[in-house]
Structure formats: structure tokens, C-alpha cells
Amino acid sequence: MSVTVHLSGHLKAFSSGELEIALPGKYETVADVLDSLWRRHLALRDRVLTEQGEIRQHVNIYLGSKDVRRLNGLDTPVSTDEIHIFNAVSGG
Amino acid sequence: MAKKENILMVGTAKGLFILRRKADAKDWAMEGPHFAGRAVYSAFFDNRAGRRDMWAAATSWHFGAELSKSTDMGKTWDAPEEMRIKMPTATKKSLENIWQIAPGADDDTLYVGVQPAALFESKNAGETWSLNRGLWNHPHRKQWTPGFGGLCLHTIVTDNKDPHDIKIAISTGGVYQSSDGGNKWQVTNTGVKAYFLPNQYPKFGQCVHKIARHPRKKNIFFLQNHHGVYRSRDGATTWEEIENGLPSNFGFGLTVTDNGSVFIVPLDSDGKRFTCEGKLRVYRSSDDGNSWKPLTKGLPQRDAYEVILRDAVASAGNEVYFGTKNGKLFGSQDNGDSWKTIQASLPEICCVKAYRI
Numbered sequence: 061m062s063v064t065v066h067l068s069g070h071l072k073a074f075s076s077g078e079l080e081i082a083l084p085g086k087y088e089t090v091a092d093v094l095d096s097l098w099r100r101h102l103a104l105r106d107r108v109l110t111e112q113g114e115i116r117q118h119v120n121i122y123l124g125s126k127d128v129r130r131l132n133g134l135d136t137p138v139s140t141d142e143i144h145i146f147n148a149v150s151g152g
Numbered sequence: 153m154a155k156k157e158n159i160l161m162v163g164t165a166k167g168l169f170i171l172r173r174k175a176d177a178k179d180w181a182m183e184g185p186h187f188a189g190r191a192v193y194s195a196f197f198d199n200r201a202g203r204r205d206m207w208a209a210a211t212s213w214h215f216g217a218e219l220s221k222s223t224d225m226g227k228t229w230d231a232p233e234e235m236r237i238k239m240p241t242a243t244k245k246s247l248e249n250i251w252q253i254a255p256g257a258d259d260d261t262l263y264v265g266v267q268p269a270a271l272f273e274s275k276n277a278g279e280t281w282s283l284n285r286g287l288w289n290h291p292h293r294k295q296w297t298p299g300f301g302g303l304c305l306h307t308i309v310t311d312n313k314d315p316h317d318i319k320i321a322i323s324t325g326g327v328y329q330s331s332d333g334g335n336k337w338q339v340t341n342t343g344v345k346a347y348f349l350p351n352q353y354p355k356f357g358q359c360v361h362k363i364a365r366h367p368r369k370k371n372i373f374f375l376q377n378h379h380g381v382y383r384s385r386d387g388a389t390t391w392e393e394i395e396n397g398l399p400s401n402f403g404f405g406l407t408v409t410d411n412g413s414v415f416i417v418p419l420d421s422d423g424k425r426f427t428c429e430g431k432l433r434v435y436r437s438s439d440d441g442n443s444w445k446p447l448t449k450g451l452p453q454r455d456a457y458e459v460i461l462r463d464a465v466a467s468a469g470n471e472v473y474f475g476t477k478n479g480k481l482f483g484s485q486d487n488g489d490s491w492k493t494i495q496a497s498l499p500e501i502c503c504v505k506a507y508r509i
Binding site: 103113118 | 234
């Protein structure tokens with residue numbers, strides 16, 4: 061299904077100012093959606109994922125309202141049409 | 153002829169500040185914070201070969217550490233789509249922080265020291281970067297362990313007369329050096345204590361906080377250790393204690409001015425980690441570390457509980473600067489005899505880099 065990715069405002073510097081990005085197409089997993097997102101805005105990739113392809117420790121990705129870390133991570137099947145990427149509330 | 157200008161790049165826990173002062177001016181003009189909200193542990197002004205490139209590493213605890221460049225003296229900074237410094241996939245590691253940006257011997261070589269402890273190098277003035285494999289494949293690497301600041305390669309000392317000579321310091325790993333441009337690395341910690349290990353004089357594993365080379369006597373180096381102040385007379389190979397007259401042998405920052413004076417700011421033990429006796433005193437040695445003199449004029453001498461980090465002591469020519477975790481920035485233009493407060497309320501100061509152009 062097509063998916064819309066919603067970004068935290070902190071990421072707009074890496075998405076040409078876009079905070080809501082509609083990604084037409086069919087996606088099996090969260091990783092597939094993100095691959096499509098990187099094709100639109102490559103700069104997001106290195107800020108959201110580590111070099112090892114893992115979600116950065118203080119970044120949270122939600123499929124609908126569920127944290128994908130509590131599901132199957134980036135391999136979670138896409139079951140809803142909304143993904144949110146937030147920076148965690150950590151800081152000092 | 154243009155007047156000489158002093159430039160300070162002050163990296164803090166919340167961004168980079170750039171201070172500039174013409175030679176005959178009294179006050180500093182400050183710009184920033186650049187990278188507001190991000191921690192800047194390293195910066196470098198590359199004015200070799202007619203360049204005016206400023207480099208800074210900004211770490212977002214959310215979105216990672218990245219190396220940025222400015223070609224307009226810090227007014228604007230780039231953010232390449234793909235980060236410049238990335239751990240190769242095969243290392244199975246991810247970049248945590250960038251601790252040092254340093255020039256190589258020739259005009260186009262740059263080095264970056266990172267956490268996890270590794271060295272990156274660029275042979276084209278920062279256009280492309282690659283991991284130094286010689287160090288990464290060193291058999292000791294997997295036995296290095298993180299100190300409180302993480303497992304970081306924080307110091308890189310090169311010799312502008314010898315492109316093959318590179319010396320580095322790692323916490324905790326100690327001093328390593330290469331005499332072939334970075335292909336092979338030798339461990340050189342002889343004489344440096346690691347009081348926190350059962351074997352207190354191991355071959356490696358020391359928590360070296362900073363090393364610096366004498367500007368003229370190329371084989372003389374100074375070392376601020378995690379408890380211990382040392383000198384080497386043989387090119388950072390073997391080390392001897394030089395703690396005579398110091399109130400503590402613990403501290404982080406260290407700089408050597410063009411006239412050969414060595415400056416450190418002792419802190420009261422690793423259990424306390426603030427200035428001794430509530431007094432902010434810089435210590436200077438003018439005899440290669442044989443003796444030390446406290447410098448206090450212009451610095452608070454009561455109720456001063458300051459912490460000075462490993463890269464927060466710097467010099468340009470014979471001018472000396474340092475910053476504290478309480479956000480105070482001090483400078484001396486008379487070889488440390490007197491000090492002035494340049495800024496008093498910056499965020500926690502992580503690094504101070506000084507230049508005179």
C-alpha cells in the first residue's frame with residue numbers, strides 16, 4: 061500500500077523542508093518504505109540509521125502508533141499507511 | 153599589509169562559537185552558535201595552501217556525528233547528503249563522536265580521530281575520507297576499553313617535516329605511532345602508569361588524556377595522563393614523570409606555545425575532577441617540565457570549581473586560551489603571566505582551537 065511518512069521538525073533540514081512525504085507504491089516492510097524515502101531524500105538516511113543500517117539509538121520509528129522496535133524492527137510488515145519518524149525525548 | 157588576526161573556534165555542548173580579534177583590538181567579536189543544540193568536540197581551521205576552510209564536527213545525540221565544512225569563515229556550514237565520516241560496514245561499528253581534526257604533514261592531508269577509536273584520513277583536503285586500516289587492524293584494538301568519555305582516538309600529532317611520522321593517543325589504549333605514514337603502528341607507552349589496572353605499567357591500556365610536541369625540540373613530547381604528567385625525550389617512545397611542584401597529577405588539557413612553554417590545568421584527582429582547592433590555576437613549565445609555576449593573575453582563586461576538558465586548552469604563537477565546563481573562556485597574551493575572561497556564560501566548553509592569521 062502507499063505510505064505517508066511524517067517527520068519530526070528536527071529533520072526538515074534533511075528533507076528539503078518536507079515534513080509529510082507521500083510515497084506511492086507497494087511496500088512489504090518498513091525497510092522498503094525507508095528505501096523509497098531515501099530515494100527522495102538521501103540526506104535522511106544517515107541521520108535516521110547508523111552505518112550498520114540500524115535505527116539510531118535516539119530515533120524512534122512508528123508504524124501507525126506502534127514503535128517498530130517493539131515489533132520486528134525494520135523488517136516489520138507494513139500494515140498501515142502511516143509511518144512517523146521522531147527524535148526521542150532524550151537530551152541534556 | 154592586512155593586520156594580523158586571532159581566531160578562536162570554541163566548541164561547546166550546544167554549538168560552535170567563533171571569536172575573532174584584530175591584532176590591535178581590545179575585544180573579541182563572537183559569532184554563533186553554529187550547529188545550535190549540537191555538541192562540537194573538534195574543530196580545525198585549515199589555512200594551508202591559501203585555503204580558508206573551517207572544519208567542525210557536530211554531534212547530534214539523535215542524528216549522529218558529522219563533519220562539516222565552511223568556506224566562508226564560519227558563516228555557513230555544509231551538510232553533505234552522505235556523511236563524510238562513516239565506519240565501513242565490515243567493521244560492524246557505528247560512528248559515535250568525532251574527537252579530533254588535524255592537519256597532516258603536506259598541505260592536502262587531513263586526519264580525523266573518532267569514537268570508537270579509529271583514524272580517518274583524507275589526502276585531498278577533505279574531499280574524500282577513508283579509514284586507516286593499519287590502525288584498525290592492529291592486534292591491540294579489540295583490547296582497548298572505553299574511558300568515561302568513551303573509547304576515543306582524541307589526539308593526532310604530525311610532523312610537518314616528515315609525512316611518515318604520525319603519533320596518536322587513545323583513551324584507553326595509550327600512545328601509538330607510525331613511522332611509515334600510517335601503515336604500521338607501534339605502541340609506545342613505556343613508563344606511563346595505568347594505576348587502575350593490576351599491572352600498572354602495561355604495554356598498552358593507559359588512559360592518556362593528551363600529548364603535545366615541543367615546537368623546536370622535535371623529540372620532546374609532553375603527556376597528561378589519567379593521573380600522571382610525563383615527558384619524552386625520544387620521540388614519544390619512553391616517558392618519565394615530571395610532576396615536581398604540581399598540586400595534582402590529574403588533568404586533561406595540555407598545550408605548548410611557540411616559545412616552548414608548557415601549560416596544563418591540574419584537577420583534583422579522578423574522583424573529584426575539578427580544580428584543586430577551589431582555585432583556578434594554570435601551571436606553566438619553561439624548562440621542559442623540570443619545574444612548574446602556578447599562574448593565577450586574573451583567574452578566580454576562591455570558590456572556583458572548574459573542569460577543563462582535554463581539548464579545551466590551546467595556544468597560537470605564544471598566546472594561550474582555555475575553556476571550562478562552566479562555560480568560561482580565558483586568554484593570556486603574556487605567556488600566562490596574566491589572564492582575562494573572554495566569555496563567562498557559554499555552554500559547557502568541549503574544545504578550544506586557536507589560530508593567528
